[in-house]
Amino acid sequence: MTKKILLVDDDVDFIESTKTVLESKPYQVIVAYEGDEGLRKAREEKPDLILLDIIMPVKDGFTAAEQLKKDPELSKIPTLMLTSYSARRSETSIPVSRGFSLEVDDYIDKPIRPEELLATVEKYLNK
Amino acid sequence: METLNDSPITTEAEHERSPQEAALRIWLKVLITTRWTAIPVVIIASLVATRVFNIAFPTAPVYYICVFIALYNLALLLQARRIEARGAGSLVRTIRFYGSIHIVLDLVTLTVLLHFTGGIENPFIFYFVLHIIGASIALSRKEVYLLASTALFMVSLLVGLEYAGVLPHVNLVGFAPPLLYQQVSHILAVLVVLATALYISTYMATSVAMELRRRQQEVIELRERLLHERTGQLEKASIEIAKLEEEKQRFLHFLGIAAHDLKAPLTAIQGFLWIMLGGYSGELSDKQKNMLERSSRRITELLNLISDLLDIPRIETGQTMQDIKEISLREVVRRSLDDLRNTAKEKGIKLKVEIPQNLPRIQGSSPRLQQVITNLVSNAISYTPEGTVTIRITEKAKELQVEVIDTGIGIPPDELPQVFDDFFRASNVEARGTGLGLSISRRIVEAHGGRIWVESPYPENNRGSKFTCTLPKKNKGKKK
Incomplete structure (x- = not known):
């Protein structure tokens, strides 16, 4: 069965390139453009994996991830945060509510090479 | 306050x-x-x-x-x-x-x-x-x-x-x-x-x-x-301090947004370039491929430059030292080398690690120190055409000493004093980095209360260079 991946990011161009890579596998890719929409789609679609950007309008990625991890049904879905390199390096000063202590599964540095993205996604889907 | x-x-x-x-x-x-x-x-x-x-x-x-x-x-x-x-x-x-x-x-x-x-x-x-x-x-x-x-x-x-x-x-x-x-x-x-x-x-x-x-x-x-x-x-002084702190926070917030907004378009461009290079959007001629590769390299350079430029004020305002914890330097080195092992292998460089078993833990910022080690080791790999890069940690009375020794081309003697300056690039190499890596490393080490210096050519080998940094065992840090 085709695995379902929920991609939450506010950058349409980033979404398009990432979607192209993931669909080549093929994975089924569902898209959301901010945290609240991401949470709603996660409940509706029950994806196998979630890719979550951090800085987004309406609801940022940290807050969304926190709510995902609190939801007993959704907390088991592997959640990978998409970060820009500087945010990964150290504590970030980006305007979001949470720090890095969040219990997400992994962080993916943006930009990511197609082969690395696929390898990481595969690793968590097979867990 | x-x-x-x-x-x-x-x-x-x-x-x-x-x-x-x-x-x-x-x-x-x-x-x-x-x-x-x-x-x-x-x-x-x-x-x-x-x-x-x-x-x-x-x-x-x-x-x-x-x-x-x-x-x-x-x-x-x-x-x-x-x-x-x-x-x-x-x-x-x-x-x-x-x-x-x-x-x-x-x-x-x-x-x-x-x-x-x-x-x-x-x-x-x-x-x-x-x-x-x-x-x-x-x-x-x-x-x-x-x-x-x-x-x-x-x-x-x-x-x-x-x-x-x-x-x-x-x-x-x-x-x-x-x-x-x-x-x-x-x-x-x-x-x-x-x-x-x-x-x-x-x-x-x-x-x-x-x-x-x-x-x-x-x-x-x-x-x-x-x-x-x-x-x-x-009272007046405490108000001033609060004001300065507020200004600092505003500045860091500004930097955070600037970093994000500068990188977002580049990230999107890089994504498309890699898709095209990966053949996800159809076959490319060799010439197209070559041009896209060069574009991609320039984007990477620019992304690194933005990261480095924004790193400097972050370190200098003491943001780095907010996440000081008890850390294992051995673990930091291991993570750095995990990222660099492939690069070294591709170049045929041997990585030698000498870390004593019972190394004490120190107070430090793990991601920042990893940045320093990665910077020193990746420089060593870059400027060593063949041979070995050694990472050695020794315990001194009050500090841990980290040495990164290479058998590479070394640094011209008259340029040694400027190595840790902003935008320094040695004249004997083709400019590749942002010229900020070592100056950022110096800032990070100093923020930990340590020192960093270079010797080239490394006397023992009579070639290459040796970068040494010290990190105090009992770190007081610059908690600003």
Whole structure:
């Protein structure tokens, strides 16, 4: 069965390139453009994996991830945060509510090479 | 900042007695002590008078009066202790009030004592002056004049009643003629001398005491003013600090948004470039592929430059040191090398790691130190065409020393001093990095309270370079 991946990011161009890579596998890719929409789609679609950007309008990625991890049904879905390199390096000063202590599964540095993205996604889907 | 607001001076002032209060307490104590000494003086004077000078008068009343003085002095002592135990508070008026009672009691006692020891014949009659001087130290001029007048009134009353025969007169036999107490000129002379002595000493003693009290008040006011000024300055300073902190936060927030907005479009471009290069959007000619690869490389350069540029203010504002934890340097090195092992392998460079088993943990920022190690090792790999890159950690007395040694091309001697400057690129290599890597590493190491330096060519190999940085075992860090 085709695995379902929920991609939450506010950058349409980033979404398009990432979607192209993931669909080549093929994975089924569902898209959301901010945290609240991401949470709603996660409940509706029950994806196998979630890719979550951090800085987004309406609801940022940290807050969304926190709510995902609190939801007993959704907390088991592997959640990978998409970060820009500087945010990964150290504590970030980006305007979001949470720090890095969040219990997400992994962080993916943006930009990511197609082969690395696929390898990481595969690793968590097979867990 | 709480420590600044919570000025220790105010709390101190609450527990500390005012100088005026302290002086009054001492005054009460002095009165009591003087009274203790007065008792033996009275007894000795009586003994000397009767035994040595053979002056005859009944001594029993004198001893009874001494017992009476001892009793009320004891009562006053206990009462003074009670005031003492009350601790802080405005006791000035209370103490003055009790002090006046002391003096009045003494005046009455002295009058009674005089009655039993010759009245007007007894030269101790002038001891009233001592009481008045004692009172002048602490009481107001008006009060002291009142006390002086009371003394004078009581003595006059005593002498008058004895003169009129209402009270019996005790003659100091052998000292004064038996009828001296009936001699008006003597009585008047003694009373006039006593009155003038009392009022003049009141005037002199209260003048001096008032001046001293005025000075004391000035000192108190000056101290309060200084205290007030200092508190004001502290308040101002803490407001300034809060303002600076707020500005810093605003600046970091600005940087965060700038970083994100600068990188987002580049990230999107890089995504498309990699898709095209990965063949996800159809076949590319070699020429197209070459151009896209070069574009992608330039985007990477730009992304790195943005990261590095924004790193500098972040480190300098102390943001790095907010996540200081106890970390294992061995673990930091392991993670750095995980990322670099492939690059080294591709170039055929051997990575040698020498880390002692029982390396103590240190206080530090794990991601930032990883950044330093990655920077040093990746530089070493880049500038070493062939050979080995060694990462060695040694434990010193107060610090851990990290060395990254390569067998590469080294750094021209005249450029060594600038290696850790911003935008430095060695002249013997093709410019590749942002020129900020080592300057950022220096900032991170310094923020940890350590040092970083370079030796090239590394003497042991006579080629390549050795970068050394130290990290204190007990890190105080620059927690800004």
